[in-house]
Amino acid sequence: MAESENILQIMTKEESSDLLYKMILIRQFEEASERLYQRGLIRGFLHTYIGEEAIAVGSIPNLRSDDYVIGHYRDHGHALTRGIDPKIAMAELCGKATGCSGGKGGSMHLFDVEKHFMGGHAIVGGQFPLAVGMALGIKMKKESDSVVMCFFGDGAVQEGEFHEAMNLASLWKLPIVFMLENNLYGMGTTVSRANAGGETIYESATSYHIPAVHIDGMDLLQVRETTKEGIEKVRQGEGPVFIESMAYRYHGHSMADPTNYRSDSEVQEYLAKDPIEKFKTVCLESNLLTPSDIISIDDDVKNVIENAIDFAIESDVPSPESLYTNIYADPQV
Amino acid sequence: MTVMILRDAIAKALREALDTDDRTFLMGEDIGKYGGPYAVTKGFYDEYGEERIKDTPISESVFVGAGTGAAMVGLRPIVEIMTINFSLVAMDQIVNHAAKLSYMSNGQISVPLIIRTVTGGGGQLGATHSQSFENWYASIPGLRVVVPTTPYDALGLFRTARKDNNPVIFAEHSLLYRVKGEVPDEYYEIPFGQARIAKTGEDVTLIAYSGMVRVAEQAAKILAEKNISAEVIDLRTLSPLDMETLVESVKKTNRAVVVEETWKTGGFSGTIASNIQEAAFDYLDGPVIRVNGPDVSAPYAKNIETEMIPSANWIVEAVTYNFGL
Numbered sequence: 001m002a003e004s005e006n007i008l009q010i011m012t013k014e015e016s017s018d019l020l021y022k023m024i025l026i027r028q029f030e031e032a033s034e035r036l037y038q039r040g041l042i043r044g045f046l047h048t049y050i051g052e053e054a055i056a057v058g059s060i061p062n063l064r065s066d067d068y069v070i071g072h073y074r075d076h077g078h079a080l081t082r083g084i085d086p087k088i089a090m091a092e093l094c095g096k097a098t099g100c101s102g103g104k105g106g107s108m109h110l111f112d113v114e115k116h117f118m119g120g121h122a123i124v125g126g127q128f129p130l131a132v133g134m135a136l137g138i139k140m141k142k143e144s145d146s147v148v149m150c151f152f153g154d155g156a157v158q159e160g161e162f163h164e165a166m167n168l169a170s171l172w173k174l175p176i177v178f179m180l181e182n183n184l185y186g187m188g189t190t191v192s193r194a195n196a197g198g199e200t201i202y203e204s205a206t207s208y209h210i211p212a213v214h215i216d217g218m219d220l221l222q223v224r225e226t227t228k229e230g231i232e233k234v235r236q237g238e239g240p241v242f243i244e245s246m247a248y249r250y251h252g253h254s255m256a257d258p259t260n261y262r263s264d265s266e267v268q269e270y271l272a273k274d275p276i277e278k279f280k281t282v283c284l285e286s287n288l289l290t291p292s293d294i295i296s297i298d299d300d301v302k303n304v305i306e307n308a309i310d311f312a313i314e315s316d317v318p319s320p321e322s323l324y325t326n327i328y329a330d331p332q333v
Numbered sequence: 334m335t336v337m338i339l340r341d342a343i344a345k346a347l348r349e350a351l352d353t354d355d356r357t358f359l360m361g362e363d364i365g366k367y368g369g370p371y372a373v374t375k376g377f378y379d380e381y382g383e384e385r386i387k388d389t390p391i392s393e394s395v396f397v398g399a400g401t402g403a404a405m406v407g408l409r410p411i412v413e414i415m416t417i418n419f420s421l422v423a424m425d426q427i428v429n430h431a432a433k434l435s436y437m438s439n440g441q442i443s444v445p446l447i448i449r450t451v452t453g454g455g456g457q458l459g460a461t462h463s464q465s466f467e468n469w470y471a472s473i474p475g476l477r478v479v480v481p482t483t484p485y486d487a488l489g490l491f492r493t494a495r496k497d498n499n500p501v502i503f504a505e506h507s508l509l510y511r512v513k514g515e516v517p518d519e520y521y522e523i524p525f526g527q528a529r530i531a532k533t534g535e536d537v538t539l540i541a542y543s544g545m546v547r548v549a550e551q552a553a554k555i556l557a558e559k560n561i562s563a564e565v566i567d568l569r570t571l572s573p574l575d576m577e578t579l580v581e582s583v584k585k586t587n588r589a590v591v592v593e594e595t596w597k598t599g600g601f602s603g604t605i606a607s608n609i610q611e612a613a614f615d616y617l618d619g620p621v622i623r624v625n626g627p628d629v630s631a632p633y634a635k636n637i638e639t640e641m642i643p644s645a646n647w648i649v650e651a652v653t654y655n656f657g658l
Contacts, residue, residue, distance in 0.1 A: 101437060104436060105437045105438065105439070111437070111441050111442065112441070118405060119437070123430070126425060128395065129394055129395045129397065130405065133399035133401055133402020133403040133410075134405055137404075140403070140408060141408075161425070164394050164395035165395050168392060171390070326436050327436055328498075
């Protein structure tokens, strides 16, 4: 019960309740989005984050509002954790004008610049150079010690942009927390069939002289403590850090994926390590939360998700004119 | 008025940008200590320091994307890709990211990024170093494409590029760096989407951009000796494209030849020819003729390289043969 004792020293009831809420919010949001997809209300590609919730929730709440988050197309969890209203996120998935990208981005391209959530990028590895540039911009502005948190999957590591970005971020000591979500599969290809270094990847970062660690991404507390430390290090101007969080996506790569490349027993093995159940257990065992606290969190989330679905369904589709807006930004400075 | 070469006009534009806007910095391969691969930024490193004149590793994808990223957080970077051939390595960042962020984010993000690069062939640099891809970028919504041919235009267009909140591909033809011209001492700008009538004429409109403008001008001189009066139009920007000036000219001359250095298949001349025919079919005395480089990769040997770049004679022949002039 070391973890249960430990948690009392590092977390208040409110914090634990908030973190559990955020994980359950993602879980239920994703389950709802899958239902809407099956009903044909969401189309295109839909990549859910179920099983990986502890990574976003363990890391993003440790950032300040002036820090930046950027990531990949499996972006719902990051967006919600950064504070995008589930209503406008769901509306975006449903292609509605009220969505956080006006219905023009879709599931893979969520944006909320006010919240410093800089996308949702759907070309694998494409977010690396952008993250480098954002960090460079922060560093050049001097008045700020903001950091950039950049999420990516194991499949992005074999892209050239990863290696170019690792090199430049390290060379220029840029304030980036590289958050690798290693869910063991790049679409249907296991990491060990794609990565020369085998199943873990963090060693690649050390070859660029970036401090790198490897943690259990299904353990919220581990992610939280590790990223807190990483963010602090980056904020002090020591250059980037690299955190590899091992996790598992319970469902297919996207809704189009029959997942015939992995065994049921493997899936069962990871279901047993569920990050939400694990955190609940720690909270209960430490008496940080009571069973009724958890039930009420669950109910709160259900309400929020129901409202989000209603809002998304009732919202208007984008106007015909919006097809032609924002192709170019207003030209004047 | 000051007489200067195009290279110096661009250097002047860059200095202005650095002097007047502390959000601006330069980034690219060997633009600093080395002095710039085409010497445009010679002396900048000492003047402005390494913070604002950033030498990068040979990593086009990351430094172009970093330009976009820096623009996303409020800076106004100017990135140099040594030649447009190398821009293909950064194509994902230019086309999938810089060009699309404003649209995909529903206007939440703008990308005020200038990508300077060197274009064109004719330097015996072989197949991989002699290409012109401005036409490709001109087909991408979200990008602006600027192709200056005179010092005056280069400075005026660059000033407009600096004010634009969109990614701008600013393509400088390597053979035009030493072109001389007058540049006013007082401030001026040249808006995007306004073609320049380089020479007025009555019988045929020669439409060209970048390195082909002076070739068209040479052709006009030869045609004049044959009593054929050619109007020469320099597009100045491919995106936005000034169709209005082209159509007005064609309505007057009733004949058009579009001249372009790059390959005919997929060339921008096809878009222009098609647009003219849609807009001014009833005014045309014949088909719009396209004079492009043939669909071959650039060879090294001078005698055959010359045969792949449109010359004044090709244009003259196209005019006299097709229009019976």
